[in-house]
Amino acid sequence: MMNTQDLARLLETLCPMFLLIDEKGDIRQAGPTLQKLRPNIPLVGSSFLDIFELIRPRTVTTIPALMSMAGAKLHLKFHDEPRTALKGLAAPLQHGEGAVINLSFGISILDAVRDYALTSADFSGTDLAIELLYLVEAKSAAMEASRSLNLRLQGAMLAAEEKAYTDTLTGLKNRRAMDHMLGHLTFSNSNFALMHLDLDFFKSVNDRLGHAAGDFVLQQAARIMVEETRGDDTVARVGGDEFVIIFKGLIREETLASIAERLILRLNEPMTFQQQTCHVSASIGTALSTQFRAPEAEELLHAADLALYQAKRDGRSCHRLYSTLSKAQQ
Known part of the structure; x- marks a missing residue:
């Protein structure tokens, strides 16, 4: 017959999380992995019920009751922190000499491996x-x-x-982005203003100083338009020297005229490129969505174009609002 020491050595090999308890419930032997979970508490010599809290079966509250539960599945936790959840199986020894309880982590194994830095050496070879x-x-x-x-x-x-959706030269939105925004605004019946801006004398800058100077002027013009508009306004470059600004929710004529005048004033200022002075100005035409019963994108763009052409006919470097007079003069 196997003595207690032989049994303990066998259990350490096969079940590194076993407990061997006597008939009073005192721990006589503990598996190495189980002891690793509580390195500062000597499990051997401690009472089983002082170390562990039995969760299920709820009827088991004493050692005699535990001894009578041969083959019963146990659910328990440590009394102290971390209160790792464990599963167990009790196997009473012959002649009332105690019991062997084999424990495992169950679904708490991920937390246990993290909390206790366990490795494969801490588990049975068949686990x-x-x-x-x-x-x-x-x-x-x-x-x-x-x-x-x-x-x-x-x-x-x-x-x-x-x-x-971005114009690579200026960083502004491009025509595709403008079309997308106009489609959204007209579909949702939102009020907005559309401002069409054209740089006067831009071709002469290109012809006289070259495309690098022209690119510089476009970039500076783009910067000015962004600075003079709100963050949620759409500023788009839609052609060589043509720009469209969409003001969502803004249809007050006085405010739009003020913005246009600031743009014209700033764009009229000379720009210096490689010690060469570049002169341009801006002509602007504006149309309001509220000027049409059921505004369409193309209709608004055409109306702003008509107003822009009116500004050019009136001497350039000015702003005009679309009106029936503009339409009559097309």
């Missing part, structure tokens, strides 16, 4: 816990890689979308 942990870690790594890839793809898509 699938580590293999399951490897699978969980592999799945987590794969999910993280997938999440990272998705974020990069989303970022690339946003960057591509932004690029598709």
